[in-house]
Amino acid sequence: MDTAVRLVGSYTSRDKFIRLCQYILKFLAGQQKTNAGIRLGVISSELGACRTVLRLFDDVPMFAYSLSYGLGRKVYYPLEHIAWLADRKILERNSGPWGLACLVAWAVSLLTEIFKSILQIRLIRRAQIQLLKERELEAQEERETAEMSTSLKGQIKVLKSQERELYLAVIEHLTDLVNAINWLPPGFLWSGKFSARFTGAMGTISSAIKLYRFHKRTDSS
Template structure:
């Protein structure tokens, strides 16, 4: 008989989702919500985020979806581990829908910024400002690619009958996840070098 309640937690260490569910990610997200993505004085490659209300609201909505995702995922994990009673399936579906929503909002935000960069390209710009705009455009394009790969996986994990849910072979799911992860590692490295 499997352990119940909090006795199930140590045995779930092999489950990476279980380990991550124990990590306090919400505090990190709150820091992002208060800081980088919400800072009204932030200027990146000549595009002031607060100048465009659409970018601002897409960022806020994405943060809300992220903030709601983690408690839902934690409840799903806790129900699977028998720490709480209840059906984990509904919590997994809700957390996956919130994940997909966050990804769609992130894609829309990046596409909006790309359009702004293209529209606001000055005719007489310094080489440094053009370089910053190119770097920012590349970063936003990579964000779109990574979010699209994750979105494909998010839809795959929804219940059968929703778009292409459950239809990808395991190797393709792994390829999408690997692609997204490699993009994230590249962006982290390139962001530190820029």
């Protein structure tokens, strides 16, 4: 029961859990034309639609976030909202260009996060190397104490934990990027070449990592 409450107890956690269920069902449905496959595909699509509608309420907090920290990772939300309104004929315009713009913005934001994470990994590795050098220097000068050694070990442990978190972030964003490019119009890299089962698998991996990282952050805070 406690686990279930943790998964659906907050909007952020619930969104990530719904996303995970959405992609698991997409993977299970695959390209099946059987009744079971069709039903799983319908449920997966409805879960995706549910997340889209809930994201309509994210504009105000995301706008505040953008003012504080820049454009952020979800600049595609307004584009998605316009595409959603056009699909439902609330706005009298073609939803295609807006949906494409949303995908492109998502792909660009994912690439930005990947490069940012790789840069942070490099900086963390340099910091670890510097700490190890300091430890060796202290040992050579015969000034190392048990307290200092423990302190350095603790710092290195924290850096290694941050490095593992960043590697997970890279995998998460890469799997999402695979899907984002696959859903672009045919002719760009691997767009349109992967099956529904493959995109379901990629989405499942990224969603599981998102959920794991979110709860790890909340547990440590």
